């Protein structure tokens with residue numbers, strides 16, 4: 532990400548231990564910390580709501596509503612804002628924490644490491660007509676019955692892991 536030290540312009544800057552840039556010449560240190568992100572498993576009764584991604588990474592794959600947590604936000608607050616932005620629907624304050632998995636997100640050549648926090652929310656009767664997607668971000672909406680969720684259609688490693696955990700809990704016998 533940095534080819535020159537942003538402080539002294541040295542070429543000696545190195546990325547260490549997957550966490551920080553350090554310049555041996557002037558002592559400059561920059562921590563490239565993981566980012567927090569959220570996702571919501573919205574159970575609409577007739578299926579789980581997935582969003583078809585309209586851009587890279589994972590263009591055309593199925594993602595859960597959610598996104599990066601912004602500066603100054605709590606996780607649920609960030610999740611609710613992302614849902615309002617993406618589908619103009621608010622899951623409300625009562626979504627329940629379900630599980631967390633790490634993820635990587637390659638955007639314009641930079642690999643971001645995230646801690647994805649997944650929540651569940653029950654929205655019986657929620658239909659596509661109740662939602663308004665942002666076409667810049669979302670290519671389509673899909674309600675998928677739990678038994679018809681295909682892991683290879685899911686956008687990210689963390690999405691696959693959380694859906695496996697969710698389906699395993701719903702159907703403990705497999």
Ligand SMILES: [Zn+2]
Nearest residue numbers: 536539554557
């Ligand atoms: Zn330096």
